[in-house]
Amino acid sequence: MDGAHALSPAHEAPVGSLPKAKDLTHHLNAITKRRVANKLKEMYKYSGVPGMVSLAGGIPSPAYFPFETLSATILPFDHLPLDNPRVPVKEKKSLLGWLFGSGSSSATPSITVPKYAKNPTDPYAVQLATSLQYQMATGPPAFPKFLREYVATVYKPGYADWDVLLDDGATDGFNKVCDMLLDVGDTILVEEWTYPGAANAYLPYDTTVVGVKMDGEGIIPEDLESLLADWDESQGRFPRLLYTVPTGQNPTGATMLGERKQAVYNIASKYDLIIVEDEPYFTLYSGAYTPRDSKLSPLAQYQRDLEKKEGKEGNEAFINALPPTYLRFDTEGRVIRLDTFSKTSCPGSRLGWITSSPLFIERLTRIAESSTQAPSGFATSLTITLLNTWGLDGYIRWLRGLKGAYTVRRDWLVDSLADVFHLEFEEDGVHNPNVLTVAGIGRGATAYARQLPGSSEAQWDEKRGVASPHGKPLVSFVPPTAGMFVWLAVHFDQHPEFHSLGSDATNELTRRLWLKLADHLVLFAPGFVFAPDTAKGADTGVGYFRLSYSIITYEESRSAIKTFEEVLVQFLHGK
Template structure:
């Protein structure tokens, strides 16, 4: 399908916030296009001279995976021989590519949309993978997903507006929304993501459920490897969700930092005569790039005909959080308003980060970039499997099955969730009488959290991620939640930590 056959995105100006509508372009920034013209005599902006820039050269070294198949990547990692023979080296000056960002551009004030070379690479990547289906989509470089969300809240929301969230949500997202005095309404989730019936019911019966609370302008989702729950929204729900949001004229923010950390289905271990049996095997059916892409879930971009989906992407989980680099995909109309906000806040994302990331991507090429994601798939699959195998092994060995429930194994991301059946704790009935239903979960959550901390184990409290419902805040008083991660922990520490967890649960419940 060519772009000539596609429609432009709808206008969503009627959903913009008062702040957004009152903001225009920064006049001096509109002149930056002339700075890039070598024939221009640019006397109009206060820009330091390039001969006074402190940095004259940037170099890097990374793996070069272009010539490896998925099976070769998997074999090297599984066999504990993570020594890829090929590397890509970049020296931004001495071996400069036409696609490199010049140092004098990277270190200078610049276009807050992002450097053109990086934007061009990412647009090809997006077309190859997410395949947007309207004409005037675009991308904008930013400082990552958290900043992207904060920007969008300012673009669309006034104080006392309403946003729909999953009933568990990343704690920083909750704080960002709360700081802007925006109301939240949670939508229930199960092991396959948000429950469509709950979304439909609340929107259809809004006045009955929420009275005078403003109807929502935005829904925010983490579809893959949900933080904190670890679940992935199944593809067969996405079209129905999109149709509902279209019916009620709601913008969807698709925050998907774990998209390329998708993994095959996990199989629980079995135990025979107390012997542990790992049921997971290496993948054998990824022979081509298309095989790999077919394993991945679909983005809402692939069904968005209106331009009402805004997708947040981040390099943090793929290249390192310190890059502080990400990008937004959406309609040009919406991104233009984010750009205007950038001009008076972010100005532009780090030119040095863009230079380094762009230099690496253009030396890898699209194939190398895709193979990097294949490597992430293998490594994260190993980490997840080891973590959950250890968890189930210790649950079995300490005989605490009736006290612990593990959320369905994550198919993406870096988080897993554990539920403790606090109603079986020997002090539960007494504490319920003393504290009441409103405080009972908090009491046991704090109890276990402090016990874990005393034993040098950190698991995040479930309450940190709980989205309160302004009218119907129903809490399950029989359990408390704990979030764990397997991302940056060595196998030894992971196993020891989960053994500490199981031992404390055993002691407390017995």
């Protein structure tokens, strides 16, 4: 691992020597403090006692459930290949055939969940009689059992008494966290570009939302420290909550590594912040983009060789290459981590989980008892049966295949940008302030129109005082190291109307270009929808678009970027 991933010895200590979480009860809002356990649900824990004859619950008889079994044909855990071709093999019948069917070495299995398990007294048995019944808000015991093993193996929390709680996906999890912690009028810290879906959870509390400056590795610790140290109460209450997407950040694609996470955690501890770590893209971390004509670094080649190996050694290499989670540095229980199966299984399962301190997990359980209760029994029974069929090692092998699949899709999109534009990558120590970049994460790229010196395009740029034979920069970006997004910075300051449109010129030009691209059947997400607040600063002339590469084909990526280049060049000419 590189230095950014390295951990201090304190975070590699055996579990027996780890501290317990601090008492952070003062962070709970008044409503959460008053919540009590569901008295009827408390009785459910006795229903599984062998020989117990229960007349206590007003529940329907499983004998009358119309589902005798629940079955599914599943993919083998090694179905997705680990080493994908940069360009799809043309002789395949489908562009995606090579991607979703060439890696498996085993037959396609099926799973069945019976109404009654062979050993119904086994507390970890999965059966429809209990999965489709009223149950504890914590869900079927087999699921948290698997998740605890996964968290301990992959995340390695820095304190001893953490626990997990199932939820209906990360959106539901974050909504419950806000219900637990926020009071009306509170201040919440988010990244300066943030996932707008999360705002639906905290805006109803009439929150003051403050964005923290970012670069290509996410939140900048020095800016966070300065913001808190110089906090002016006139701008709102002192914040208690920091919401962040550290890996493959939505929308910027930025990924925070270990050294910076430790710095941010130290600041959070100093100023008593709770960190909500929302990580839907965590296992899609793939490392730096390598141009097609470049050789891999020795470290990258070593990791690539390990990834080609099947079995546990490859799984361990995969885990070790992941950025350490905030949980790894958490010795006080102030991190609330949100995970989801949306990106690793399917969004429609509406399944995820929260990892945090016993205080927060217990209070979140009380919230679940009065709202969502346990997630759907259909989703939980099928998903845990799938996971138990694969086993922990099989699930991690599945995640490695997903990582490879999304890595090659990223390469398709960035390769298309390199083919359509003239790209110049930043050298170490050279920083373009319009690009989210940082040394060691991946060099920022600046895109110019492909043109010859002396052409009409070059002459147009020369009249505007541009000395480069490639003209004025059109687009800047950092190839992402994880996730599903490329964050494009478009240089609108060269548009002929930029100086006449007033203080909102960049947003207006972003909106116009977005609509023009849609008219040409290319849909980007305009950057202004990811701005966390309406505060206006100086208009730099740089607007943003989020490009998702998660579902487009190789041919679609090339076609879309070619259309984008043609429309953009004409647009910046005022046409």
